[in-house]
Amino acid sequence: MISRQRDVPGATSAGPLSRRALDRLPVYLRRLNALAAAGTEYVSSTELAAAAGASRDLVRKDLSALGQLGRPGKGYPVGVLEAAIEQILGISTHQPVILVGAGHLGTALVQYGGFAARGLDVVSVLDADPQRVGQPCGQLTIEDASRAGEVIERTGARLAILTVPGEAAQLAADDLVHHGIRGILNFAPVELEVPEEVSVRVVDVSAELQLLAFHHISGEAGSAR
Amino acid sequence: MISRQRDVPGATSAGPLSRRALDRLPVYLRRLNALAAAGTEYVSSTELAAAAGASRDLVRKDLSALGQLGRPGKGYPVGVLEAAIEQILGISTHQPVILVGAGHLGTALVQYGGFAARGLDVVSVLDADPQRVGQPCGQLTIEDASRAGEVIERTGARLAILTVPGEAAQLAADDLVHHGIRGILNFAPVELEVPEEVSVRVVDVSAELQLLAFHHISGEAGSAR
DNA sequence: TAGATTGTTAATCGATTAACAATC
DNA sequence: TAGATTGTTAATCGATTAACAATC
Structure with a gap:
């Protein structure tokens, strides 16, 4: 591992x-x-x-x-x-990134802006909900998640941010990988199964907070990093 | 460290x-x-x-x-x-948590719901923008960040989630600590200075994505956890 | 019994700290 | 020169893996 x-x-x-x-x-x-x-x-x-x-x-x-x-x-x-x-x-090489799941978290990340300074461009936002497709999200317009293949081909993205609900995460990841995504930043509280050549990083917010609570309770001090 | x-x-x-x-x-x-x-x-x-x-x-x-x-x-x-x-x-002891910064990210976290299952209750949402105070955020109503002291006293919270812009983070943290907060989950891309007895965990989204990009470029495979 | 799986000790591995000569 | 600070090697520390007897 x-x-x-x-x-x-x-x-x-x-x-x-x-x-x-x-x-x-x-x-x-x-x-x-x-x-x-x-x-x-x-x-x-x-x-x-x-x-x-x-x-x-x-x-x-x-x-x-x-x-x-x-x-x-x-x-x-x-x-x-x-x-x-x-x-x-690898910042010099500007990298396109797509974001899948345009809920509050996804929207927050699109508008976050901190990515650009680090050489990462969010080039497309996708959502599976037909109601959301076509609506604006930051500077972008939400695209249909079922068209991920086209979007990936068009943008050349190899990285994806996954902000869909937990139960939808594995299917979404499978689809992304199938269409050429090679790195996933996963916000769903789910362990993704991906081929060996695909990298996954997990951001599990509630786990972090839970550990923080533990540190606090047990009187642990200082930066719990 | x-x-x-x-x-x-x-x-x-x-x-x-x-x-x-x-x-x-x-x-x-x-x-x-x-x-x-x-x-x-x-x-x-x-x-x-x-x-x-x-x-x-x-x-x-x-x-x-x-x-x-x-x-x-x-x-x-x-x-x-x-x-x-x-x-x-420490899940058995339900713990109150306050959230400071009701932007998209803060709103996403309030609505996230995964906290409750882990023994953590988001009991109040605060924001410094007078325009936002009084507006709904999930099930809660946004309160004035300048009244953090009252809120902390009322709720008994010792944990806080900090989702304010980077330039406001240190001041907000100082205020929270001053009023009794002992654990902070920090989403601002800033290293907080806090007294020794306060725990901080950092969630730096762009750093994660940047590392993911690096893993991807360098051909690193598998779960990059 | 035979197969599976735990709990624990020893061996390995990697990361951090300590120390210090070399250099500005 | 004297003080500060790097780069690097050796010592320490902690975490993971390997191995295996004990147990269901």
């Missing part, structure tokens, strides 16, 4: 990125974006550590996997580090 | 639960709920493993921390295991 370690395609050079390190890259990147906007030139591992809730040793370890980007005594050049992480995460 | 290991208060007996094991409990529970509803009496570690995307050895290890609940040759009694996990996660 644990991902096999594998070389990162676009990596400048240097060592392997652990699975956990990879999870932290977007967090570092968010901070770097803010620092770049503010015109800051260098950032220390200590500062990035505070932003990510990690130790500074860990930050240095993570970043050393991208190459020798830092300058002893000064820190890491913001722009260079930003570019290196963006390259690893 | 890593949570200190600590004895679980309501634990029947038995060993310590690792942080990762704790994360898996809600997943097991979801499956157990379904099995119980179907009238199944016993479930094997193999079946739970398939549902959770873990190995069956790991499932047995996790569950052994709850006590010797299984029967060799038969499996785990569904009802007993269900009750044990619910007790650990």
